[in-house]
Amino acid sequence: MNSNKYYYLYKLSSPEKRICDAFVDALKHRKKEFQVSLAGTGKDSINKVYRVIHLDYPEYYYLDQANCKMWIMGEELKVEIAYRFSDAEMRNINKQLKAVTEKILAMIPKDAPLSEIELILHDYLMTNIKYEYDYENVTTFRIYSILGPLLDKKAVCAGYSAAFKFLSDLAGLPCLTVSASAIGGKEQKKAGHAWNIVALSKASCCHVDVTWDSNCYEATQKKCYEYFNLTDDQIEKAHFWDRNEVPPCVIQGEAPVFQCKTKQELKKLILENIKKNILRFTVSGMEERFENKQQVLDYILDVLTLSIHKPISNYVIGFDPKRNEINIFFVPALDYSLFNWL
Secondary structure (H helix, E strand, O other): OOOOOOOOHHHOOHHHHHHHHHHHHHHHOOOOEEEEEOOOOOOOHHHHHHHHHHHHOOOOOOEOHHHOEEEEEOOEEEEEOOEOOOHHHHHHHHHHHHHHHHHHHOOOOOOOOHHHHHHHHHHHHHHHOEEOOOHHHOOOHHHHOOHHHHHHOEEOHHHHHHHHHHHHHHHOOOEEEEEEEEEEOOOOEEEEEEEEEEEEEOOEEEEEOHHHHHHHHHHHOOOOOOOEEEOHHHHOOOEEOOOOOOOOOOOOOOOOEEEOOOHHHHHHHHHHHHHOOOOEEEEEOOOOOOOOHHHHHHHHHHHHOOOOOOOEEEEEEEEEOOOOEEEEEEEEOOOOOOOOOO
């Protein structure tokens, strides 16, 4: 089993993992029921397992958790599984999903670095899916699963994050879903929210909130990266989560500060720093100013095409227009065979 895909599974105890493995095997083979030992588990173990399946296995969209039935017989657990679709309906849905996912994955070049895979998947969901603002009056579960974004082109945050996780798993991008809360909406109230964390190298984990970037795109019709590859410090202003549950998205140590007045000076500085292996730094004092983060990203991406000294696999860019500061963190191409958060 590829541990890169199942972050929450490997946080379970061995007895809890035994239950989860039995449940997943039953779902995979569309079994009507299964039985497994409860030895070594607690009362909340089955709830933990349900949560793992929800977060780690978005492909099992057809599980109807609310209507599953359970019996505890001594140290044995028996589960009668409820499905949302008949076998015939599911075959048809899976056929549709296969067609859509193959189209999306075909956009990814062969041997593309993880950062390019991430960008392609982010941009597809951002530009092709619309947020379902009337979710309180929508009775279908589909907007909360991969079916809403991938087949219906409508979703809420749970659907966006599930689809990003699902596509990342297929494309080989290490990714997990964060189910927590955020301040948003017209009333700017704290409410449940979901987004993703990706691992782009053994030293770089970043937050990605496709939902909020998609909302921005829908409003402006311009690609938005305000919530793309953020650190904990950058996203914590409006997002709230259990930091003990997920890997940290941080940049260690103090970054050197450089002064630049013009974009040409910034270009020269970036190329010189990459050559010198100075991959994290802050730029201040720009007189030739950028209007927003998107302009900063576009400019830096153009500069990176000129660098021949070190392949850059990813980047984390921060922009503070009030302080007129640009925070840059370049991630060099590394061996991605290991996944640092497990």
